[in-house]
Amino acid sequence: MATQNDRTKFLLGEHDIPKAWYNILADLPGPLPPVLHPVTLKPVGPEDLAPLFPMGLIMQEVSPERYIEIPEPVREMYKLYRPSPLIRARRLEQLLDTPARIYYKYEGVSPAGSHKLNTAIAQAFFNKQEGVKKLATETGAGQWGSALSMAGAFLGIEVEVFMVKVSYQQKPYRRMLMEAYGGTVHPSPSPLTAAGRSILEHDPDSPGSLGIAISEAVEDAATHDDTNYSLGSVLNHVMLHQTVIGLECKAAFRKLGLAPDVLIGCAGGGSNFAGLAFPFVPDKLDGQKMRIIAVEPEACPSLTRGWYDYDHGDVAGMTPKLKMYTLGHTFIPPAIHAGGLRYHGMAPLVSKLVNLGVIEAMALPQTACFEGAMLFAQTEGVICAPESSHAVRAAINIARECKQTGEAKTILFNLSGHGHLDMSAYQAYMGGQLTDVVCELPTRP
Amino acid sequence: MATQNDRTKFLLGEHDIPKAWYNILADLPGPLPPVLHPVTLKPVGPEDLAPLFPMGLIMQEVSPERYIEIPEPVREMYKLYRPSPLIRARRLEQLLDTPARIYYKYEGVSPAGSHKLNTAIAQAFFNKQEGVKKLATETGAGQWGSALSMAGAFLGIEVEVFMVKVSYQQKPYRRMLMEAYGGTVHPSPSPLTAAGRSILEHDPDSPGSLGIAISEAVEDAATHDDTNYSLGSVLNHVMLHQTVIGLECKAAFRKLGLAPDVLIGCAGGGSNFAGLAFPFVPDKLDGQKMRIIAVEPEACPSLTRGWYDYDHGDVAGMTPKLKMYTLGHTFIPPAIHAGGLRYHGMAPLVSKLVNLGVIEAMALPQTACFEGAMLFAQTEGVICAPESSHAVRAAINIARECKQTGEAKTILFNLSGHGHLDMSAYQAYMGGQLTDVVCELPTRP
Numbered sequence: 001m002a003t004q005n006d007r008t009k010f011l012l013g014e015h016d017i018p019k020a021w022y023n024i025l026a027d028l029p030g031p032l033p034p035v036l037h038p039v040t041l042k043p044v045g046p047e048d049l050a051p052l053f054p055m056g057l058i059m060q061e062v063s064p065e066r067y068i069e070i071p072e073p074v075r076e077m078y079k080l081y082r083p084s085p086l087i088r089a090r091r092l093e094q095l096l097d098t099p100a101r102i103y104y105k106y107e108g109v110s111p112a113g114s115h116k117l118n119t120a121i122a123q124a125f126f127n128k129q130e131g132v133k134k135l136a137t138e139t140g141a142g143q144w145g146s147a148l149s150m151a152g153a154f155l156g157i158e159v160e161v162f163m164v165k166v167s168y169q170q171k172p173y174r175r176m177l178m179e180a181y182g183g184t185v186h187p188s189p190s191p192l193t194a195a196g197r198s199i200l201e202h203d204p205d206s207p208g209s210l211g212i213a214i215s216e217a218v219e220d221a222a223t224h225d226d227t228n229y230s231l232g233s234v235l236n237h238v239m240l241h242q243t244v245i246g247l248e249c250k251a252a253f254r255k256l257g258l259a260p261d262v263l264i265g266c267a268g269g270g271s272n273f274a275g276l277a278f279p280f281v282p283d284k285l286d287g288q289k290m291r292i293i294a295v296e297p298e299a300c301p302s303l304t305r306g307w308y309d310y311d312h313g314d315v316a317g318m319t320p321k322l323k324m325y326t327l328g329h330t331f332i333p334p335a336i337h338a339g340g341l342r343y344h345g346m347a348p349l350v351s352k353l354v355n356l357g358v359i360e361a362m363a364l365p366q367t368a369c370f371e372g373a374m375l376f377a378q379t380e381g382v383i384c385a386p387e388s389s390h391a392v393r394a395a396i397n398i399a400r401e402c403k404q405t406g407e408a409k410t411i412l413f414n415l416s417g418h419g420h421l422d423m424s425a426y427q428a429y430m431g432g433q434l435t436d437v438v439c440e441l442p443t444r445p
Numbered sequence: 446m447a448t449q450n451d452r453t454k455f456l457l458g459e460h461d462i463p464k465a466w467y468n469i470l471a472d473l474p475g476p477l478p479p480v481l482h483p484v485t486l487k488p489v490g491p492e493d494l495a496p497l498f499p500m501g502l503i504m505q506e507v508s509p510e511r512y513i514e515i516p517e518p519v520r521e522m523y524k525l526y527r528p529s530p531l532i533r534a535r536r537l538e539q540l541l542d543t544p545a546r547i548y549y550k551y552e553g554v555s556p557a558g559s560h561k562l563n564t565a566i567a568q569a570f571f572n573k574q575e576g577v578k579k580l581a582t583e584t585g586a587g588q589w590g591s592a593l594s595m596a597g598a599f600l601g602i603e604v605e606v607f608m609v610k611v612s613y614q615q616k617p618y619r620r621m622l623m624e625a626y627g628g629t630v631h632p633s634p635s636p637l638t639a640a641g642r643s644i645l646e647h648d649p650d651s652p653g654s655l656g657i658a659i660s661e662a663v664e665d666a667a668t669h670d671d672t673n674y675s676l677g678s679v680l681n682h683v684m685l686h687q688t689v690i691g692l693e694c695k696a697a698f699r700k701l702g703l704a705p706d707v708l709i710g711c712a713g714g715g716s717n718f719a720g721l722a723f724p725f726v727p728d729k730l731d732g733q734k735m736r737i738i739a740v741e742p743e744a745c746p747s748l749t750r751g752w753y754d755y756d757h758g759d760v761a762g763m764t765p766k767l768k769m770y771t772l773g774h775t776f777i778p779p780a781i782h783a784g785g786l787r788y789h790g791m792a793p794l795v796s797k798l799v800n801l802g803v804i805e806a807m808a809l810p811q812t813a814c815f816e817g818a819m820l821f822a823q824t825e826g827v828i829c830a831p832e833s834s835h836a837v838r839a840a841i842n843i844a845r846e847c848k849q850t851g852e853a854k855t856i857l858f859n860l861s862g863h864g865h866l867d868m869s870a871y872q873a874y875m876g877g878q879l880t881d882v883v884c885e886l887p888t889r890p
Contacts, residue, residue: 080532080826087525091599109554111826113865153823154536173618173868180822180871377625378598381525381556420558420865423618426625 114417142174144232149183233269242275559862587619589677594628678714687720
């Protein structure tokens with residue numbers, strides 16, 4: 001029989017959409033290392049970032065305030081898809097025969113298909129407020145590019161997307177989606193920028209990477225007066241906007257009278273993970289027992305195999321240097337299907353919390369993740385994105401551990417997006433053509 | 446400012462999922478003409494249908510009861526995605542500068558991506574109850590095949606899908622989705638059945654049609670003891686299961702204190718249209734002023750250019766004869782992108798109500814529909830299926846008429862499914878490669 005505990009999808013109403021984002025900078029144990037200018041290596045100030053970002057976002061990047069109000073027009077647009085459902089994966093639990101309770105927050109219901117819309121709407125709004133006409137950005141698998149293209153269509157801002165070439169080739173439907181929203185898409189590296197041309201000169205067949213695409217988009221914005229740059233992850237203000245995910249989960253769990261024992265999110269640049277996890281971090285710092293796990297691909301393991309140091313956010317070294325876990329900004333990850341996780345670095349805020357031991361990290365190979373995704377599709381019906389499959393698999397692993405130990409843990413993971421436009425990856429898995437890419441990882445310079 | 450009137454997504458909770466389906470047979474003005482045996486031409490009885498369908502569904506097909514209880518396990522599975530959202534298309538209204546209120550019921554939130562899951566779950570359940578091991582079915586665009594594959598995975602029934610060849614080729618992602626849910630998919634016409642082989646003999650390049658695919662699936666079921674047949678539209682019990690759509694809309698509109706003036710659904714076999722419209726039909730019969738519009742493609746206009754007479758449901762003439770609007774069971778519609786609307790006939794229940802003048806019909810060309818779909822994507826964010834784009838475009842047309850007349854009509858349309866797996870059709874439209882297929886329509890024999 002269904003109890004409220006089983007059925008949580010409608011625990012929240014539109015009034016429960018958060019009125020403010022949660023800013024973890026206010027609760028971080030110790031200060032976040034400053035961002036350094038790429039040339040002078042001195043801490044950057046707001047004026048250094050002004051050619052790329054509107055002041056509204058720059059102020060959020062460095063704000064010490066614990067809560068930052070969500071502007072009403074942004075909240076109105078959130079209402080198109082928020083609160084997103086929180087669902088108990090009953091059928092998966094039964095299949096695994098586990099005493100664990102598995103909940104997932106399903107961000108794939110956003111019209112653009114993932115959590116990325118949470119920050120895309122906010123970024124487009126603050127840029128629009130300051131009169132920006134155009135946004136240049138990068139995209140890996142295309143989730144971020146489609147979200148920003150949609151937000152641009154809503155707010156009347158042009159969007160130009162540099163899409164990592166391997167994803168551009170693997171995922172034509174994602175490109176078409178961006179175009180249907182009115183965005184312009186270039187495969188990256190492209191001949192349109194100096195950064196792109198320089199890569200193509202050395203390696204005409206470069207599969208591209210998020211780091212390269214960022215260089216191209218930053219260059220585009222820096223060299224055009226009417227164009228700003230927009231980043232889909234890594235930066236503090238992006239993590240900030242994503243906290244609506246975790247804040248809604250907290251509100252729902254409060255109604256359930258439950259607290260999660262394990263929080264899980266996949267991590268490329270860190271934004272969907274941070275969005276789920278950050279609002280719970282103060283509870284953990286206050287002594288609540290809780291595992292918080294960032295799951296990355298074995299093929300691009302910045303948290304588990306990288307080092308914590310200053311590095312550029314992009315390949316060409318155009319961005320400021322950030323203190324973060326990194327595999328080195330020249331590392332080009334192999335062409336796994338989870339394109340959104342192919343990033344050499346990690347959000348400084350996530351990195352700091354991993355370094356402090358508040359957050360733990362885990363790396364998984366892609367075949368195991370797809371195996372988990374298939375299990376999930378056949379029990380819960382949802383086809384998840386290859387990125388999200390990392391969280392699915394980690395949740396399954398922990399639920400299986402619970403079966404061994406008999407612990408009835410409450411697991412909450414973020415299902416960051418659907419995989420409807422990633423069916424070719426599923427096809428490759430089902431056809432036995434998917435392998436676990438083995439690559440030589442860089443060592444600390 | 447948002448009022449309850451603007452924001453209807455959460456008007457209903459899980460308790461509002463209907464407890465019974467609405468059976469329009471109880472309220473039909475006059476009896477529905479009987480179904481005739483394909484050979485004897487005598488009315489068929491339950492025993493004639495038993496080789497294909499479980500008795501639970503056969504009884505629903507002919508039941509005179511106004512309400513038929515939804516079994517609790519079916520309702521539990523509905524809770525994965527129901528109640529589906531009812532959304533006011535505010536941004537579209539603003540763009541059209543219309544006094545009309547436009548609401549859409551969004552069935553694309555089901556994990557399989559369309560309204561088809563409403564009947565797939567029910568059909569799989571009643572077959573499972575009677576020990577059926579396998580279901581054979583047809584699919585056009587793939588929405589029905591994915592829904593039944595998912596329902597099969599949930600209930601432990603094998604699913605074999607004959608997919609119209611042109612869709613199989615145009616929409617590889619749909620096939621992969623069915624396979625990810627564990628279904629087996631064959632392009633139709635196939636060499637696996639006598640019906641398929643006979644078509645291939647005459648036309649090896651046949652694009653296929655729903656009528657051919659139905660022949661193949663029926664033959665498969667009729668020639669295998671452990672296999673039943675499952676149909677995604679046309680039959681009374683399918684219309685019945687889909688009424689959860691309209692029943693939820695009625696409940697929501699009651700809470701809004703509104704009544705729709707215009708109801709719109711696209712119509713291929715008629716099921717999503719009937720699901721929305723049927724629960725409102727008694728109100729119209731009771732004198733409430735209301736237009737109820739079925740929208741079909743100009744390339745396959747059974748309601749607007751066909752004739753109301755007995756015909757087979759399939760190309761090979763294996764199914765019983767149904768009294769319906771038809772273009773003749775041998776008509777192969779041109780290869781438009783809305784594969785789910787490529788059917789020569791129309792549900793007998795929908796046909797009867799059109800014949801009585803309770804429901805009106807309208808035919809639209811596909812380019813106009815895609816133009817409407819693009820407008821919808823850029824204002825409301827949702828990428829709709831090519832089938833649903835017919836309803837979107839009709840709603841836009843009527844909202845524009847309201848601008849001319851100044852009438853503040855309340856329009857409600859069914860957005861039957863998302864188009865994430867139909868991006869190649871959008872691409873064709875954006876690239877100017879989509880044309881309005883002109884074909885010679887058959888004349889009444």
